Amino acid sequence: MNRRRFIAQAGAALTGAAFTPFLPAWPQTPPDVSLEIASLALEIAPRKIVHTVAYNGRVPGPLIRWPEGKPIVIDVLNRTAIPEILHSHGLWIPSEMDGSSEEGTPMIAPGEKFRYSFIPRPAGFRWYHTHISAGHDFKRATYTGEFGCFYIEPKSEPGAYDQEVFLTLHDWNAYTSASGDSSMEASYEYGTIDGRMLGFGDPIRVREGQRVLFRLLNASASLTHWLALAGHEFTVVAMDGNPVPNPRATRAIRLAPAERIDAVVTMNQPGVCILGETREQLRKTGMGILVQDHNQQGKPKWVEPPETIWDYRPFASARPVSREPDEIIPLRFESKFHGQGALDTWTINGKSYPNTDEITLREGRRYRLQFINRSTDDHPLHLHRHTFEVTKVSGTPLSGLNKDVLVVPANETAEVDFTADNPGATLFHCHNQTHMDFGFMMLFRYS
Amino acid sequence: MAPKTLLVELHSNFTVEGSTTTQFEMLPTQHQEHETIELTEGINDWSEIGFYIFTAEKSGNGVQWVGDHIRPRVRIPPRWHWPVGVSLSTEFGYARAAFSNPTWSWQIMPILDQTVGRWYWSVNGTMVWDIHVVPPPADFTPAQKHAYYTFVAPKGVTFGPAATLTYAPSKYFNFGVEYYSYYGQWGNFVPLHYQQQQVFPVVNLFVSPKWEINFGAGWGATAGTDHLIVKCIVGRYFDWSHHRVGSSESTQ
Numbered sequence: 001m002n003r004r005r006f007i008a009q010a011g012a013a014l015t016g017a018a019f020t021p022f023l024p025a026w027p028q029t030p031p032d033v034s035l036e037i038a039s040l041a042l043e044i045a046p047r048k049i050v051h052t053v054a055y056n057g058r059v060p061g062p063l064i065r066w067p068e069g070k071p072i073v074i075d076v077l078n079r080t081a082i083p084e085i086l087h088s089h090g091l092w093i094p095s096e097m098d099g100s101s102e103e104g105t106p107m108i109a110p111g112e113k114f115r116y117s118f119i120p121r122p123a124g125f126r127w128y129h130t131h132i133s134a135g136h137d138f139k140r141a142t143y144t145g146e147f148g149c150f151y152i153e154p155k156s157e158p159g160a161y162d163q164e165v166f167l168t169l170h171d172w173n174a175y176t177s178a179s180g181d182s183s184m185e186a187s188y189e190y191g192t193i194d195g196r197m198l199g200f201g202d203p204i205r206v207r208e209g210q211r212v213l214f215r216l217l218n219a220s221a222s223l224t225h226w227l228a229l230a231g232h233e234f235t236v237v238a239m240d241g242n243p244v245p246n247p248r249a250t251r252a253i254r255l256a257p258a259e260r261i262d263a264v265v266t267m268n269q270p271g272v273c274i275l276g277e278t279r280e281q282l283r284k285t286g287m288g289i290l291v292q293d294h295n296q297q298g299k300p301k302w303v304e305p306p307e308t309i310w311d312y313r314p315f316a317s318a319r320p321v322s323r324e325p326d327e328i329i330p331l332r333f334e335s336k337f338h339g340q341g342a343l344d345t346w347t348i349n350g351k352s353y354p355n356t357d358e359i360t361l362r363e364g365r366r367y368r369l370q371f372i373n374r375s376t377d378d379h380p381l382h383l384h385r386h387t388f389e390v391t392k393v394s395g396t397p398l399s400g401l402n403k404d405v406l407v408v409p410a411n412e413t414a415e416v417d418f419t420a421d422n423p424g425a426t427l428f429h430c431h432n433q434t435h436m437d438f439g440f441m442m443l444f445r446y447s
Numbered sequence: 448m449a450p451k452t453l454l455v456e457l458h459s460n461f462t463v464e465g466s467t468t469t470q471f472e473m474l475p476t477q478h479q480e481h482e483t484i485e486l487t488e489g490i491n492d493w494s495e496i497g498f499y500i501f502t503a504e505k506s507g508n509g510v511q512w513v514g515d516h517i518r519p520r521v522r523i524p525p526r527w528h529w530p531v532g533v534s535l536s537t538e539f540g541y542a543r544a545a546f547s548n549p550t551w552s553w554q555i556m557p558i559l560d561q562t563v564g565r566w567y568w569s570v571n572g573t574m575v576w577d578i579h580v581v582p583p584p585a586d587f588t589p590a591q592k593h594a595y596y597t598f599v600a601p602k603g604v605t606f607g608p609a610a611t612l613t614y615a616p617s618k619y620f621n622f623g624v625e626y627y628s629y630y631g632q633w634g635n636f637v638p639l640h641y642q643q644q645q646v647f648p649v650v651n652l653f654v655s656p657k658w659e660i661n662f663g664a665g666w667g668a669t670a671g672t673d674h675l676i677v678k679c680i681v682g683r684y685f686d687w688s689h690h691r692v693g694s695s696e697s698t699q
Contacts, residue, residue, distance in 0.1 A: 177525045189526050226695040252695040278695040281450065308695040337618040342564055376656075378693070409693060 031075035031115065033064055035086065037108075037130075038079040042145060044192050044286065045200040050172045053080055053130075054145035059195035060168040060219070061128070061148025068123040068152045074116040076108060082140070083107035086116060087131035088150060089258065090241055090404045091385070093118040095424030098385055100131050102353075102443060103425040107132075122387065123154035124241025125215050125260045133437045134221075136343070138174035138186060142221040142257075142433045145170065145195065149217060152241075161213035161264055165204055167193050167275075169227075169255065169287065171220045176343065184343050185377075186222045186434055190286045191277065197286025198276055199300070204291045206267045213237075214263050214275075218255035221433040224378070224407070225287060228252045229265060230273035231303035236315060238262035242387065244315040245400035252278050254310035256380035256407045258431040267293070274302045312393050316401035321391050325368035325417050329359055332372040333379060333408075333430075333440070345438045346375075346430065352439025353429075359444045361420040368417050369428075373408045379440070380407050380431040385424065388416035405431060420446065448489030456682040458483040465673035476673050480504040481513070493524040497538075503546055514547065516540030532560040532569075548600045549577035565616065567623075571609040574633070577601060598641050601632035607643070613651065622650045625663060629671075637671075644668040647678070657684045 040054040055061030066072050078084040085107050087099030095103040097118040108114040120126075128150050134141035149166045171188035194201060206212055214234070218225050233249040240260050253261055276288025283302075290300055335344040336352075348356050361367065368391065373379060382405045390401040392415035408414045429441035448454060458481070465476030482504065487497040497520065501513035522534030538554040553576045560569035580600035583592050596602055607630060613623030625647040631637035649663035661680040667673050691697060 173526070175526055175528055187525065228695070254695065279697075305695060307691065309691060309693065310695075337615075338564065 045197040059145035078108040090126035126150040147219040193289040198288030226278040228305040234263035240403040242402040251305035252308040316398040320397035326365040346440035353441035356442035388418040448495040456485040463675040514542030551578040
């Protein structure tokens with residue numbers, strides 16, 4: 001059974017009596033947020049139109065800003081021709097509301113509505129996006145404009161900044177191209193920040209000396225991006241919405257698909273600056289946005305940052321975790337070649353989804369996932385409905401860095417620990433859409 | 448070829464069984480060893496430029512420079528989503544008369560290719576304009592001159608298609624056949640006996656993203672073709688940008 005068929009059958013099954021208790025009554029009360037999924041001709045630059053699918057006719061979808069712990073109701077109407085689903089990424093919510101058909105959330109049939117209701121937690125920068133399969137159709141799933149920021153406000157926030165700016169990175173019009181190792185991967189015609197190519201959207205308006213908190217999300221289906229801001233320093237204060245133990249300054253930031261970074265920038269370079277991709281050919285596709293001092297005009301300024309290798313370790317505590325896990329789960333990732341023009345399939349411990357092993361978790365136990373990447377690709381690995389603590393990167397023990405997406409570079413290993421404290425089916429996958437669509441997924445279940 | 452990437456290839460050809468006599472001042476090919484250095488630089492996702500340095504070695508003659516060619520190539524960018532790859536390569540250059548007739552030539556090569564699963568095919572319709580040919584001996588009769596300009600050194604545009612078909616059992620190697628030919632002048636192809644028809648069973652190894660290796664042995668099927676050639680190509684990619692893989696400046 002392929003994944004698409006599995007989803008269709010799962011969606012059909014979920015309308016049955018077995019899952020009735022999870023289905024909210026519809027509609028009893030007005031929702032807090034309404035999202036409508038529909039086709040959109042998005043003008044990313046004058047006369048450059050991308051035909052896509054989006055929420056509420058805009059890219060990104062509306063910012064959902066909600067207090068932690070306060071119940072929220074989100075109604076989603078699917079006006080497309082295919083079943084859809086809305087995943088709330090990074091939230092500790094029930095499987096039935098998480099927005100993954102593999103976990104048991106119902107699909108939303110074309111023309112139908114679904115009500116998601118849950119208590120948002122934990123506080124921090126989360127996001128929402130579609131969670132369907134694209135397969136070979138690069139006009140679906142996370143290749144589209146179906147994404148938006150979801151900020152869960154903490155009960156108290158220091159607010160050590162003057163302005164807060166949410167920005168979303170995305171790539172458009174994907175096509176397959178050969179990578180360096182003969183496998184195929186997705187390449188893209190255009191890149192945008194907040195749905196507009198560099199120079200064609202409204203600039204971010206700042207004042208000299210302001211401390212601006214950038215909340216950055218890479219919503220690309222498969223591309224990792226690097227950002228720099230014309231000589232400014234980013235002080236990284238949070239990753240994937242969770243405060244880092246050691247906030248540090250850097251001139252360039254790396255964001256893999258689905259990763260988020262909160263970074264404070266003190267605007268000390270007057271003029272019009274480019275916040276953009278560090279790699280020229282990607283910046284030329286449009287991946288950038290102007291940052292303009294209110295009183296300044298002139299030619300946009302780009303300053304090449306020093307070449308940077310991203311390393312999670314300086315942002316974490318150098319102390320190893322104090323608690324040893326109750327169980328260690330090794331997960332080995334490999335690819336299977338299907339020809340130089342075909343996309344590889346992916347395996348976890350030798351099996352591709354839906355044939356991957358299901359791991360049984362016991363509530364309250366602490367687990368260590370050993371990521372063993374035996375492939376020539378980097379993988380942004382994502383665990384649903386839980387936050388993990390990164391405990392080893394490139395052979396170095398560390399602690400205190402809490403994330404829900406971790407990049408494991410090609411031919412390297414990493415380890416993360418998490419506590420099984422949110423019963424229900426839990427999906428684990430690579431957030432590269434082509435990888436997850438071709439086998440790189442597995443389920444954890446609670447006993 | 449990716450932008451800011453240089454591919455350096457060493458082509459080694461050895462003619463096991465070829466011509467054994469000097470013909471129209473051209474040296475016999477049998478037991479000739481040709482070493483060609485090919486440099487290919489990627490410009491952007493739709494163009495590249497190549498440069499050849501041809502040499503020949505034969506016992507008693509030492510290593511000799513044969514000539515140089517330059518080869519720009521443009522292609523339909525992958526982002527246009529054409530089902531078949533289409534590119535146009537053109538090659539211009541000089542080769543010494545002892546090894547080549549014509550000496551100055553200009554080639555145009557429209558190329559179609561496609562990957563279907565593990566299979567890959569390409570067809571290359573090489574057309575060569577012989578800009579300068581070595582004149583026939585002065586004592587040739589008109590009939591001999593006519594034969595010379597027909598079979599040996601046509602003055603017009605000649606045609607010599609080539610093709611490749613490979614199958615890739617893994618991402619680390621493929622195998623298949625390559626076909627090379629020379630039909631003669633457009634509209635006036637020479638008889639099959641004088642045509643060049645050569646088939647190479649080949650193996651391509653992709654031992655790392657930085658290296659590629661090709662082995663082949665070619666059988667000539669006509670009297671006008673060297674009967675047996677063995678070849679090897681070793682290629683190494685160099686990233687001009689000198690960026691570390693995965694860094695903020697690297698696209699790898």
